[in-house]
Amino acid sequence: MTRASRPPASLLSLIVVAILWEIVGQLKLIADGAFPPLSDIASQFWHDRGDYPQHTLATIEAAGIGFVIGNAIAIGLAVVFSRIPALERLLRGIGLTLFSVPFIALVPVLLIAFSADTARIILAALAVYFPTMVSTLVGLRQIDPRLVDVVRAAGGGDREVMRLVRFRSALPSIFAGLRIAAPAAMLGAMLAEFGGGFRWGLGSYLLGSLGQANPARIWGIGLVATAVAAGGYGLFALLGSRVAGSTLGATTATTAGPEALEGGRRDPLWLRALFTLGSAAIVLGVWSVGLRILGISPVVAKTPLAVVHYLTSGYGAGDARHELWSALGQTIPLLFLGLGCGLAAAFLLALTLSLRPALANAFLPFALVSQTMPLPALTPLLVLVFGRGVLAIVMVTISVTFFPSFVTIAQGLTQSPQGPTDIVHVYGGSNLTVLRYVRLPNSIPYLLTAARLAAPRALLGVMIAEFLATGTGIGNLVNTARGMLDYGMIWAIAAVAVVIALALTQLVGVLEHRVWKRFGV
């Protein structure tokens, strides 16, 4: 794929899709007309043009502040972590917890603890922190040892190595992280707005518009959000390619294996266990102490002990436990199904695109739409097309997991070692042969890395579908608990969701470690 061929490919695919969209909308082919044609969306947008500037600017402002704060903390901590790996391992629990706590449980809690404006910025910052931190850390660690030798031979110390080698070689990774972070910040801010308490913001506009049965308006808001997110993505892609000479496609360095993440060492089991325990203790400590510092009423803010009390000896603890168990029984099987389907979809797509690379750029805009279109806005379409059963859950889970997984797997498929590839070509093998003997085996570790990153998101996807469409499982339970002021249940579900996400991540991590070792990547 040459650089010159890119714009026409995207443009052409955009035009084709726009035409298809119009036809499908005009003929009311999807959901009996609940999916509007582009021309309806455009004319509604024109009608609403006076409302958009204030809403859009409010969201961009909050997303921008959250983006700066979240990324500054992420990059700063990554630099510290790369110097003091033990610290990273101790604080990893907090990072993972914040990454995997379901937003639908987090939003009410943030809105309780902080002013609405602060909550919105925190949510945007949280959405960007983890991906950027991991990208930066991997970038700082994946360096060419020969460069370090050169600096050291010239008399440089750790500081010079950091400045001249590590930070420089990490730049492409950092920009890759920032690219993914831009749409994430938008979505984080909009989720807070959709929770309410705001006069201005695209999420508030969406909320106010829902009752009007006006799909053209809903899609207009979603497309404006997508345009802003795509703008942020494009800006950092451009800056990245200028600053770092990065020409890679949509990649995050989160795709590296556990070795890179852990600084290439593997400690004895007891030490690892100790770090895990310490990390968990810090999470529980921050949870308990943080609530005390914020000074929120114990009726609302439940500490770890209060949650245990709620589930074991509190008033109605038996009922609460029963509700929680039966809800988990509904959620967990669907979690595995959804995760599996999401990864399979990402894998198939990455495979197709590795055979026809030109499609990759054409596909990117639509991948972005799927990442920035707020799911509550799609609920009517979702239930009309997929119903309110297992299918709806699987589709939502695919939509929230496939993008990061796709990016990771695609990187595994394209970054095949040159040597073996050349050997196949020399012996007259086709691209398909290369795929079969080199790229596919090479991509298996990346698939597992994708699974590790996708696991918390899959849980989120299942819960979102449960609370939007099916009314089952822990997603629905957290939603009704919210309506009944059952604060104990909200915190219990947030905690259980984090535990499930972490357990699944750990499980995949163990598998992943074995595979990376075996394939010796």
Next chain:
Amino acid sequence: MTAYSRRDFVRRSAAAGLAVYGGSALTGSAFGALRGTPTKLAMQSAWVNDFEFLGYFIGMSKGYYTAQGIDLNYLPGGPSVIPESSLLSNKAPIALTTPDTTIKAIVSDNAPFVIIGAQFQKNPLGVVSLAKNPVHTPHDLIGKTLAVPPVNTLAIKALLKINNIDASKVKIVPYEYDPTPLLKGEIDASVDFTDDLPFTIKAKGETPVSWLLYDHGYPLFNDTVVVTKDALKNQRDLLVKWLRASRQGWVENFKDTAKYPNAFKDSYFKGNGRTIANEIFSNGVQKKLMETPKGIYSMSEASIEANLKALAAIGIKGNRKMFDTTLLAEI
């Protein structure tokens, strides 16, 4: 809050050339300044800006609050904003709530709340369906799919129980405030505000059928004015003044239900995603649900008793002490 402390709002709308109401608010401030600096007071609303809160917008724009020495900080609500939580996290000493959740919080969590007034004598919440597939009574719900917002789950459980309907015979699914699935027939009915949703249904060319939970065994108030015990003890005077200014706003609103939705087109209602025609329709309907001979916000002994009785039927055992009608008596 960036855009919506009252002063900011006044400044911005004045800058945008919408100074009519801003102007009168400034006059109000001037009066307040004569009486001394107005006291800051925050209230947690229950939803985004719409007809349901017109009385407060009028009170702010016409300077009723400043005339009472109050600098009102109005906090909009939304689905994830639990109004009671704002009381507990000291964001606001006054919140508009649903009485069932408030009384449940007092009973089960010892939450320090007192109900000092009720905006709606009759809860506007009801069951809305289409005439071509109508649901006329609670018993018509049997075998149907009903979409319920999570915050109203408790109310629907109560409705079914009070009407002796087996809850497992009604298929309950989540409702995210978009009536499209109802219009397309994917669900048979939804639980929504009967002073609002019928407008959208008519606008889409269908005939709505709706009835109030209030009229079918669940006679609750709504948008109950709830304060913390602390505020009741230390700011009682200010709360009375807030009730007075708010009632004044509502009385002004109901003189002509079309006037203020139009007047606030470019201020409080700008960009709220709704049409002014919808606000006017809903304002007309809500008049009947709010007005009462003893004055807006009143809580008669009979209606308090009816609230408590309905809640007791679903195991929420409140008592008369959770209501305080003495502030209203001082207006």
